[in-house]
Amino acid sequence: KAGVTQTPRYLIKTRGQQVTLSCSPISGHRSVSWYQQTPGQGLQFLFEYFSETQRNKGNFPGRFSGRQFSNSRSEMNVSTLELGDSALYLCASSLDQGLTEAFFGQGTRLTVV
Amino acid sequence: GQNIDQPTEMTATEGAIVQINCTYQTSGFNGLFWYQQHAGEAPTFLSYNVLDGLEEKGRFSSFLSRSKGYSYLLLKELQMKDSASYLCAVRVPYSGAGSYQLTFGKGTKLSVIP
Numbered sequence: 717k718a719g720v721t722q723t724p725r726y727l728i729k730t731r732g733q734q735v736t737l738s739c740s741p742i743s744g745h746r747s748v749s750w751y752q753q754t755p756g757q758g759l760q761f762l763f764e765y766f767s768e769t770q771r772n773k774g775n776f777p778g779r780f781s782g783r784q785f786s787n788s789r790s791e792m793n794v795s796t797l798e799l800g801d802s803a804l805y806l807c808a809s810s811l812d813q814g815l816t817e818a819f820f821g822q823g824t825r826l827t828v829v
Numbered sequence: 830g831q832n833i834d835q836p837t838e839m840t841a842t843e844g845a846i847v848q849i850n851c852t853y854q855t856s857g858f859n860g861l862f863w864y865q866q867h868a869g870e871a872p873t874f875l876s877y878n879v880l881d882g883l884e885e886k887g888r889f890s891s892f893l894s895r896s897k898g899y900s901y902l903l904l905k906e907l908q909m910k911d912s913a914s915y916l917c918a919v920r921v922p923y924s925g926a927g928s929y930q931l932t933f934g935k936g937t938k939l940s941v942i943p
Contacts, residue, residue: 720871749931758935759872759916764928772923772930806871808931818931820864820871 718743720809720821728827734795737824741788741809748790749818750782753804762805765790766812797828831855833934835917840940841907849902849937851917859929863891863902864916866936872916875902904939912941 721740729735741748749772750762761774765784782792788809794801804825808818832854841847853861860879864872878884878893878900890903904911914936920929 751933759918759933761930761932764930771928774930817874817877818862819874822871 720807720819722805722807722821722824724824725822726825726827728829729797731797731799731828733797734793735797735826737792737794737805737807737826739790739792739807739809739821741790741807742819745809745811745819746788747810747812748784748788749808749810750790750792751806751808752776753806753823754802759806762792794826799828802826802828831919831921831932833917833919833932835915835934835937837935838938838940840942841904843907843909843941843943845907846903846905847907847939849904849915849917849939851900851902851934853898853900853917853919853934855898855919855921855932857922858895858919859922860920861891861893861900862918862920862931863889863900864918865913866916867913875915907941909941909943912939914938 723738747766749764751759753759764772768784779795784790804823806823808820810818835851862877863875865875866872876891883892888905893900916936917934918931923930
């Protein structure tokens with residue numbers, strides 16, 4: 717069974733630009749969560765989507781947004797990029813909202829210059 | 830707020846046993862997870878504890894004490910491939926029925942030496 721697929725794997729953007737990241741969960745999984753991972757802060761929760769609805773949101777500014785489609789695929793958007801947004805962005809999929817076992821994708825490495 | 834503490838780095842010898850501790854103070858608790866993450870790769874699920882006690886899975890065991898806000902991951906018969914970061918994560922309820930989120934510690938980087 718295919719795992720969680722994130723695209724693209726690597727991105728380089730300029731300050732002020734915007735970026736869209738994509739996550740395709742494991743087939744049948746309806747919950748998708750997004751995390752930002754940096755060396756200093758570790759893994760920080762961004763938001764979770766379930767059945768096309770954002771159910772949870774972490775402490776990130778409004779520049780970070782996302783959505784989920786009817787096929788459970790999810791996108792994350794960051795507008796007005798800042799240097800501090802450089803990080804590994806991971807998405808995790810699980811069967812339900814309970815996150816009984818979350819499976820992570822390989823991540824998108826975003827570098828803002 | 831949520832606070833999850835684990836040592837930043839540990840070093841152990843191939844064939845030995847190592848214990849990675851995790852303490853947590855969270856607003857609510859609905860399970861504790863351990864993940865392994867090799868450099869440049871995605872975290873992979875290792876174990877899940879929701880009740881007190883020890884869960885054993887091959888060379889890996891995880892222990893939980895909810896009253897002490899404490900967990901540990903025990904790795905036996907260490908192999909070089911066990912060199913990785915180990916992430917402790919607590920599932921906490923979020924506002925809204927049946928909604929949760931995972932809060933992670935910053936991870937423990939384990940180096941296994943010959």
